[in-house]
Amino acid sequence: MATTASTRRQFLTLLGLSTVAVSCGTATGATSGRSQTKTLRYQGWAGQVTLPELAEDLGHLGDVKLEWVGNTISGPQDIQSAATGQVDFGGAFNGAVVKLAANGAPVKAVISYYGSDKYAYNGFYVLQDSPIRSAGDLIGKKIGMNTLGAHSEAMLDIYLRRGGLSRAEIGKTEPLVVPPVNTEQTLRKKQIDVAVLGGILRDKALAAGGIRPLFTDHQLLGAFSAGTYVMTDRFLKQSPDTARVFVTGVGKAIEWARSTPHDEVVARMTDIVGKRGRNEDTAPLKYWRSFGVAETAGRITDEEFQLWIDWLAERGDIKKGQVTSADLYTNRFNDAGGAGAAASPAASSSPTSGS
Structure with missing residues (x-):
């Protein structure tokens, strides 16, 4: 049996973290005695509008400002940056949040920000003439996804086991990291056998034709919130009012996007991307349809974490009973309200970033 310390180091390595980094997490964050910070550092996603960016543009963050420090294509990397104080919040697939917290990272999930519904989902796509038709056909095949150890790899594992x-045999499949903006073209050039596509990049690829779905996460698990934004315990203790403004503002942005006509949401996002001046293509934004968040204003439920606690324990990635759902999240900073948020409107899917 591995020692607790060595096991912890192994799990942190899966997330790209070191024990030192986690124990020192937030050393660069808010300092005791200072007034609460009004600036939140964060990472964005190229060509996409995140919920915090939307919330700020809608005026829901008040005097709290966002400071973009760069882009990411990886949820685990994003929450690593939050845990170590390089940014003030980060978002990832809930299974990655479970692994991070199980290994001692001082973080807490505060709001759901993406999920799966009939509009917002990740699909595993193959070329139209591909011989791949079932789980068994994936043995020895290359599957391109945005990052390893997160949402897409979890969905692949569930699909293969159900198959x-x-x-x-599962170990003989080859999940590979491919930047989301390159995934469609990599599939069409036959450099990979399967491409994981979601949100606007998925719908853009489908519009071009020539590909078909092998399966989707919505087919596997139905509608569910899949990822959360996390903040460190230290940040929540030292800047609780700022955290409340942020979480509540993001919750309001979720409901605004859910209830606003599609064309108006797309126009707003297009304007945001244009104003920030990062030399990004706004054309794919027309394919946006929903953020896929299941609960009203992104409130988090036990079930959204318990699913992945059980899955990780079954795989041996964490010990049974090592963490509980209640330890991983809090809704106390979420003052956003509004009824009827469970169903996305037909007009209204997000870039399922983070995963």
């Missing part, structure tokens, strides 16, 4: 593959 009857053994652990040894």
